[in-house]
Amino acid sequence: MSGFLEGKTGLILGVANKRSVAWGCAKALKREGMELALTYAGERLEGPVRQLAEDLGVDLVLPCDVTKDEEMDELLGRVGEHFGKLDTLLHGVAFAKREELKGTYFDTSRDGYQLAHEVSAYSLPAISRRAIPLMEEGGGSIITLSYLGAERVIPKYNIMGVAKAALEASVRYLAHDLGPRGIRVNAISSGPIRTLSASGIEGFSAILDRIAERAPLRRNIQADEVGDVCAFLASDMSRGITGSTLYVDAGYHIMGI
Numbered sequence: 595m596s597g598f599l600e601g602k603t604g605l606i607l608g609v610a611n612k613r614s615v616a617w618g619c620a621k622a623l624k625r626e627g628m629e630l631a632l633t634y635a636g637e638r639l640e641g642p643v644r645q646l647a648e649d650l651g652v653d654l655v656l657p658c659d660v661t662k663d664e665e666m667d668e669l670l671g672r673v674g675e676h677f678g679k680l681d682t683l684l685h686g687v688a689f690a691k692r693e694e695l696k697g698t699y700f701d702t703s704r705d706g707y708q709l710a711h712e713v714s715a716y717s718l719p720a721i722s723r724r725a726i727p728l729m730e731e732g733g734g735s736i737i738t739l740s741y742l743g744a745e746r747v748i749p750k751y752n753i754m755g756v757a758k759a760a761l762e763a764s765v766r767y768l769a770h771d772l773g774p775r776g777i778r779v780n781a782i783s784s785g786p787i788r789t790l791s792a793s794g795i796e797g798f799s800a801i802l803d804r805i806a807e808r809a810p811l812r813r814n815i816q817a818d819e820v821g822d823v824c825a826f827l828a829s830d831m832s833r834g835i836t837g838s839t840l841y842v843d844a845g846y847h848i849m850g851i
């Protein structure tokens with residue numbers, strides 16, 4: 595059976611394990627026929643990510659810590675050699691020091707502020723810049739993952755909320771830069787999902803319960819649902835959409851109370 599992404603190639607940053615939102619995206623893109631490359635951040639994740647890639651039938655697995663320019667250079671070099679072009683880039687990377695995700699925002703350290711922005715926001719233009727030459731002939735789709743904490747206060751999300759605001763603003767500036775070259779840039783704002791990045795977050799279960807009670811669809815979201823929207827944004831069906839943040843949150847963001 596042929597999918598709607600047949601003949602397209604994609605690079606995915608942000609798979610850590612099978613609960614990762616980026617893994618939900620990888621499965622959807624692959625299901626629709628896209629040829630994929632996955633990255634892992636740090637040696638500790640190489641084994642697990644290689645295993646997942648093998649399970650999905652993906653043979654290109656490369657290191658990429660977004661704080662390292664040389665790893666990003668090498669990554670896009672290798673992707674270029676392997677695929678010859680790139681159609682889709684999924685950025686599913688975020689990190690803040692754990693101590694910044696508790697207590698008050700005004701206590702954010704200089705160091706913590708910088709690290710969260712470097713990994714979670716600066717990495718989008720940094721990786722996009724390197725991907726552009728591979729996208730220029732056939733156009734492309736750049737997709738990142740955001741959260742409602744970018745625009746509303748979510749207690750304890752703190753510096754990550756500020757970094758996500760920068761990320762969503764980056765989506766708009768990149769869309770403006772890259773539209774004339776046929777490259778679209780969008781974000782998916784996902785509802786809360788129990789992943790590694792959500793583990794150990796105080797009160798996370800209570801947040802999930804509240805969404806299930808209040809969201810128009812009266813339920814939470816699964817990574818596979820984000821994956822399906824990712825496949826749509828990667829496809830020509832979304833050819834008229836750029837610079838946008840699409841919500842995959844069971845409608846929660848429309849609520850005023």
Ligand code: NAD
Nearest residue numbers: 608609610614615635659660687688739786787789790791
């Ligand atoms: P996850 O922990 O599975 O994914 C986070 C990824 O970031 C991991 O793969 C990790 O290796 C990678 N990463 C961290 N530091 C890195 C670095 N220096 N270089 C390269 N990669 C690095 O958790 P997740 O929930 O799947 O998060 C993926 C994205 O989805 C994040 O941007 C997150 O903010 C966003 N998101 C998550 C939720 C949620 O509730 N889980 C909701 C909305 C948005």
Ligand code: IMJ
Nearest residue numbers: 688689690691692695741750751786791792795
């Ligand atoms: C994270 C913190 C506080 C509240 C939160 C979250 N809510 C949600 C998340 C309500 C949904 C998950 N999320 C959207 C993230 O972007 C998480 C980013 C993150 C998580 C961790 C935990 C472990 C760590 N550093 C992290 N850095 C970023 O050490």
